[in-house]
Amino acid sequence: MRLAYTEDQELFRDTVRDFLADRCTTADVRAAWAADTAISARWVELAKVGVTGIVVPEEHDGLGMGDEELAAVLVEAGRAALPEPLLESAVAAGLFAEFAPDAGWLAEIAAGRAAASVLLPGQRLAVEAAAADVLVIGLADGDLHVATPADCVLTAQRSVDRSRKLFTVDFTPTARTLVASDTQRALARAADRGALGAAAQLLGLTRRMLDTTVEYAKQRVQRGVPIGSHQSVQHHLANVLIKLEFARPVVLRAAYSLARDLPSAARDVSMAKIYAGEAADLAARNCLQVHGAIGYTEEHDLHLFMKRAWALGTAWGDAGVHRDRIAADLLGDAPAPPTPAF
């Protein structure tokens, strides 16, 4: 029994962390806010570190890894508030690998020459749908389509996190775009990967908000003492750490279960999304409160992480959706929906 990443996994994660510390600063995130798309020159660099091809099979120039490594890296993406559609491209890559391995997209994604957007049954919003090179669209009837932005009518939507370029998608399926049918099971798994990925990012966001606020609380002096010496501030931040430390193994276990397609995988993922979401929610609330007015401005960086946390708390099924799924499984009071409804 061992609940921890391997040394290799940690090494990879640390490499990505270092890369992001350098190449995804808060100035970079702000640049994504201002741009039409968050996909930048960094995408190719991420590919060079291996990040865009984590779940791309080795025969298509990827790393051939799975949900454990993806989750580890997405924690780092959360910590840096990386704005690129890394998770979406990974979800798409999983579907490509299963249903259209030879369409060429896998190698393109692994090389950072392409980024993907994805729209699963129940979802109405697609991240970066306009700037993505390819859209993977799963329909409720199990049909899987691969399209380009040109095949769709896209309507931009404004997320609270302006670095998330969201669109509603009006898409008319055709025989040309259809790549597979009866893919319900794979689509459900893809949705679980999305939820796990959101959970992982939420962990990283929580850690970043906490670290930032601890630093502030040490340095900010009021009435002659650092505010971090007040018991109320201490308890606000201790409560965040408790939430985070209990969410971490839950997310780790979900990655483990999903990577192995265990029978409990869907429930484990739902629990991960709930715990990581709650940790991030509490972090946003308490870190804002500790900062006070300065945290309430867009000049301070805190808001970049809070807003990403709120957005990802909602995306890929919010707490209510995932709680319903767990309740159905535990209490049997309703049939468990195979996929989170968004």
Next chain:
Amino acid sequence: MRLAYTEDQELFRDTVRDFLADRCTTADVRAAWAADTAISARWVELAKVGVTGIVVPEEHDGLGMGDEELAAVLVEAGRAALPEPLLESAVAAGLFAEFAPDAGWLAEIAAGRAAASVLLPGQRLAVEAAAADVLVIGLADGDLHVATPADCVLTAQRSVDRSRKLFTVDFTPTARTLVASDTQRALARAADRGALGAAAQLLGLTRRMLDTTVEYAKQRVQRGVPIGSHQSVQHHLANVLIKLEFARPVVLRAAYSLARDLPSAARDVSMAKIYAGEAADLAARNCLQVHGAIGYTEEHDLHLFMKRAWALGTAWGDAGVHRDRIAADLLGDAPAPPTPAF
């Protein structure tokens, strides 16, 4: 618009408060724990102050008052953890006044010569059913019976609050005991009076726990400072006060609505039970925490109030039951049950 008791009401309430401070000390409550019944010589004295006959019509030697005055007095009963079945007798008196005014019980109750127990549809537990002089039993079909303990098979149950002498009641209705039929509406109103009365007592219990704990926090010195100077202790107790101060007008409004049989009365009562119950729950939790180990003993008086609070939080419909009723009314997602199910 005036949300406050009248001067007369306050005068009456203050008289009862003074009486209870003198005649219902924590030693008296402990005596009730040890005895077979909590009905003591104090019952007659309470009658002399007018307390047992608050809702008994004047023509039967009562005060002829209503739910507002009853609630005001029950706040004081809660503050003192008065163990007698004051609320039960008042609920019974209301039903007597409507359906059996001439059975003689009204004057007996007003004079303190009799105490009543009550069992409404859905309730399984009757307070003081063995020592009460009369049991008023409402059945789900609307039949109303008046019985004596001898008409029933009583099985004692142990409440967490040992001063509450609880019994399950095995009662076989007969023509002799039947006093009225089709009393559903009155029974629902009686249940609301019970819930309101419990809410009022919960307010008083909250105040008492808070006051006791504030005193302790001022006096108890650790590491050279009174523990009440710690921000965590201050916030624990401030949170209780906030809950209490927002529950008070809610209970007051419920008494007002029920006294006038307003259309919103049932919803208002449910809200009062929820708010007062939450205030008392938080008070128990936080006051115990501030006391620490000493509060965890039966030697300290705090437990007398905590246990009464837990019991009354459960009795007359707990928060879940009352929330369902409000949700049905507000959201219309289910027909509003006419009476809280217990």
Next chain:
Amino acid sequence: MDLEFTEQEQEFRREARAWLTANVPAERLPSMDTREGFEAHRAWERKLFDARWAVVSWPREYGGREAGLTEWLIFEEEYYRAGAPGRVSQNGIFLFAPTLFEFGTREQQDRYLPAMAAGEEIWVQGWSEPEAGSDLANVRSRAERDEERGGWRLSGQKIWSSRGTWGHRLFGLFRTDPQAQRHRGLTYFMVDLAAEGVTVRPIPQLDGEPGFAEVFLDDVFVPDADVLGGVDEGWKIMIATTGSERGLNLRSPGRFAAPANRLIELYKRDPRPAERDAVVRAWMDADAYRLFTFGTVTKLQAGGAIGADSSINKVFWSEMDVELHATALRLLGEAGELDDGDGGWLDGFLFALGGPIYAGTNEIQRNTIAERILGLPRAK
């Protein structure tokens, strides 16, 4: 007890409702913290004022109706119920005006109140300073005597000044006696933001709009006529105003009843049972807040004072407001992260998050409750 409204009060309600129904703009105005929205909101204030609805509790001579507290509550309920625009003149009419009424000279009142009520002059608060935080006794901005011109020269820096970006006049404390410590030696000034030496730096809030600003004063001349109350008596005067900010005025029950009712509608349109209890909670809390306010009004009408009770009030409404809006966003599901236009739930959420921070953080309010109401020893 009497929870009915009098026939006169009901007539007042009908009148307010009728006017609001006829006049509230069908579409939401742009944010008052944009240039365009600021002007649109001023125009709305003018419209209110012309119909004598801008400052219902004020004396008739300044555009009011001399409404009592109950009528004020009724008006506010109707105002929010109608979905009327936010009050761009809020800092002036609710926060500053009570002080001006109590401590201002007749000339000052005549000069400033009508323009304030009509939305002609928007007032800006100058309480916080970068180093003072929430501790106003730490004010460092100073005023030096200028005998020659008959006034004072003000220098220093104010921050978190709501409406500071577009507003016209600032009220706040400046240190007139540099020797005095803490809350002594402070004077209450009214400052023309168009005066020479004033620099305003807008600060974008969480919603991206410059709802507050940093105000730099460099040797800004303020004539004696714009000193409010006595020199060095600013602290005492300020206390009265912060009492208002934390107390009844800023947050009328109507402010929460309206979104709570909208939340019920949102739930009914697309019920998510997992959120049922949170919706019920939001509605109940808004209702409890209304009842609590009724209790306060009853107390005030009997000659009582609010005092530290306003801290209880402030903690409750500010946390309720956050929860109410967070619940709405959850009900919206996937769309919860989106600007939802006329729904305004996301904007409302971001706005609500300021509640537990401003006008004394909720941590400080809880200390106040513990110390001033419960009588616990002072926290260290």
Next chain:
Amino acid sequence: MDLEFTEQEQEFRREARAWLTANVPAERLPSMDTREGFEAHRAWERKLFDARWAVVSWPREYGGREAGLTEWLIFEEEYYRAGAPGRVSQNGIFLFAPTLFEFGTREQQDRYLPAMAAGEEIWVQGWSEPEAGSDLANVRSRAERDEERGGWRLSGQKIWSSRGTWGHRLFGLFRTDPQAQRHRGLTYFMVDLAAEGVTVRPIPQLDGEPGFAEVFLDDVFVPDADVLGGVDEGWKIMIATTGSERGLNLRSPGRFAAPANRLIELYKRDPRPAERDAVVRAWMDADAYRLFTFGTVTKLQAGGAIGADSSINKVFWSEMDVELHATALRLLGEAGELDDGDGGWLDGFLFALGGPIYAGTNEIQRNTIAERILGLPRAK
């Protein structure tokens, strides 16, 4: 990552389950804090010991199985799953024994460990004192040297000593150097509660039973043989033990998984949808606690230490335990206020309420988390 158990571990689980299934008493034993229940629980300990299940992680020579951490987790899961009685020897085997193993002499270990494991001698903690509160460095009970008899004479007062009413031996700190301040000059003693000069005053807990006691010592002789570790070195030794109390040992995941599963059954028997989310929450929290513990075990097996992380652990389990039991009482509806016999939910609730208080209140734990893990400046 590897969340499977090895074949050997699974065999260990099967063996434990089989024995427990065959041997756990069908009816709940009376409370261990009554005379009768105390003896019944001791008899159960004896039975466990005879089958070598009393102290699975101990060396074989003292009755253990030299089980590793994972096996210990498995045993605990099975133990609680089987609904086996509470451990009356808990203070000894979990709290004191690690210290005795680390700091005791071979003679002390041989003398005390087997009797402790067999339930023959029940150990009682002597940490708190009436004036010291949770601050053990404030210990005032003193030990004076008795050269003549070769030992020490102990005087003072200990309080909140769990199992103190019926237990046999007490471990705790006494001040051997009256000049030394705070945590210096303290020595770790083992005291025979039958010795002359010892008076035990039982204190009834919330559940009415004397689960803890006040222990008065008046010139009680303790021979040198019963000093644990060096004279004046008690603080260092004590730290090791409180580490255990707050850490892994006292609260195995099985302790919460079992009631969480019972809660699910309770809900299914009579579903109250209003409590659904609380039931799910309780189960999830118990599951999260299990995973957290897996993480801790992984860290320990890799040679890491727990340290201040135990504060995170303690806050979580103690608050989860209260919520879990409060949820059960709500599910019981009207019967939630009743002693429910074998259900034991009310007893469990009252027991759980002690969690946030003992072994360092959760307020102190949160300070520790803030200061020792997050590195915030010391609270004043």
